[in-house]
Amino acid sequence: MNTFFSPARLNALLAKEFIQMRRDRVTFAMMLGVPLMLLILFGFAINNDPKRLPAALLAMSNDQYSRAMVTALENTGYYRFDHIAESEAEAERLLERGTVSFVVTIPADFGTRVARGDQPQILIDADATDPSVASGAISTLGTVASQALLRAQGKQAAAAENARSQLDVVVHRRYNPEGISQYNIVPGLLGVILQMTMVMMTAMALTRETERGTMENLLAMPASPVEIMFGKVLPYAGVGAVQVVVVLIAAKLLFFVPFIGGMTLLLSSILIFVLGLVLLGYSISTVSRTQMQAMQLTFFFFLPSILLSGFMFPYRGMPGWAQTLGEIFPLTHFLRVVRAVMLKGATLPAVAGEIVWLIGFVVLFAGMALARFRRTLD
């Protein structure tokens, strides 16, 4: 009899695991319900390019030029003037409290200076505690303001002239021309959701047997470490597959995320990623003695991988060492693959390097799990 691997014994373990999963209704519902919930919640909630931010206007004069400025700023879509400040102190207070993100101050002599052609000034105070909130709004200011002024002065021709004579920078916002956050967030969420449920569920799997005392019995019976590993890992990978289908359908129907690349490539890279995750969870399972420890280890891994993978913050914006650190998380590589394939229509050669990383993780985690697996109760 083969002691290393037998399909019959693996089947026994798989059947057992599926029955247990089916009986544990709450967990089962969570495995399918939570991904959908998270996707809908975060998919609609997260926005990297905030618009219509509250702003206060402190206008010392009320002439046509000031009005033109305000209209121009509102037209950028970033400013929503819902406060009119009566004094500097009041404006200061609004900004300090966080009621508004911007205070636009138009000095008393603004109109006069424009009329004189004497370099008029406006002041914009931005709450830059969160740099990403302010950056979009500020970056559009320069050109918008000067164009608006010229038009207000009735110098349409000059405005056109001015626009033409300037250095013509052509920007193509490729792959996501409208800058829709969801296109970026939803594929990322797929990775994050899979990582959370897969790693955590599998991390609990073996420690649960240890805690309930069934491990002793399992070890006393003729099941090999490889069989026990796959017996635990495959059912959860199966759950992962269902989650993937749910999330992808939701991405298409709710968020209209484009699926440009090949479906086969997308699904096979997801499969490799999922396999890596469940094996990682299983490795955690082999080193922890209680489900609590497994949980803590999972979270220890979870947070840095979300923060450093490029899901929340731009990967390129991190210092070199942090980027290197980011490379050790499967999520980092998965995000690159899935974004490239879904949004850019990348083909295998373009993402092969990242897929090799993912396969490397599968091998590494499987090796770790088997090396750490205790065949005895020592």
Next chain:
Amino acid sequence: MNVIEVNGLTKRFGDKTVVDDVAMTVAQGEIVGFLGPNGSGKTTTIRMMCGLLTPDEGEGTVLGYDIRTESLKIKREVGYMTQRFSFYEDLTIGENLEFVARLYQLRPMEQHVADTLEDLGMTSRRNQLAGTLSGGWKQRLALAACIMHKPKLLLLDEPTAGVDPKARREFWDEIHRLAHGGLTVLVSTHYMDEAERCHRISYISYGKMLATGTVAEVVHNAGLTTFVVQGPKLDAVARDLEKRPGVEQVAPFGATLHVVGSDKTALEAALADVEKDHKGVTVAPGETSLEDVFIQFMAGSKDNMAS
């Protein structure tokens, strides 16, 4: 060839020696009782024999297989029933048995499961969750699952803890029936009446094997003398006797006192004037029981858990 033949088995957890230089021989078809107080190393010894723990020192064979290198082969031919119910409580009785039958690759699987259920008298409860069974039924299920693959050796770790007397009786009848069919059984227990149902017993205390043999041999080899004291106000007599040299144990048994000592002459001297000192009290020579011997062992062995 002996089914179990181990010697010098030693296991340490940290700096505590849980099993210390234990030797044991069990012949085919024997039922051997493994006795000892809580924490004496019974479970650890059994686990080393079925390959669940690696001994730090010592060697031996189980069913002719080396316990260090051939634990996989041992596992396939041994039935091990754990102290705590260790089948799946969220699986039904039938599913648990199917799981075991498949792991041991018993064919035809369905037939094995059906037969086992039939033997257990659980055919009608096949779809009941194992977790909802009472202690006695859990124990029967566990035993049935352990012997489904027809092991040659059965290792039972305190199988009757928390089981009512009738279920215990039935359990032991089953064990004897199996042994009669050639199965070898090593069973750990606390109960004296169970020890007396074994062919041989081994007594372990704080990791050390203190005695082994038939019940009569163990009692005889302990070399204890016992007197039975009868009469009124025995509690006063007991307090008096405990102070006398040569008296090592004074234990009330119903309306009598068992007075035990290892030095016969000293004990006789101590008891010589008891009948005079206490009115109406009689002293007669008595049979030393297995329990007297065990109490003696426990008093004499050093507790290594306390350090």
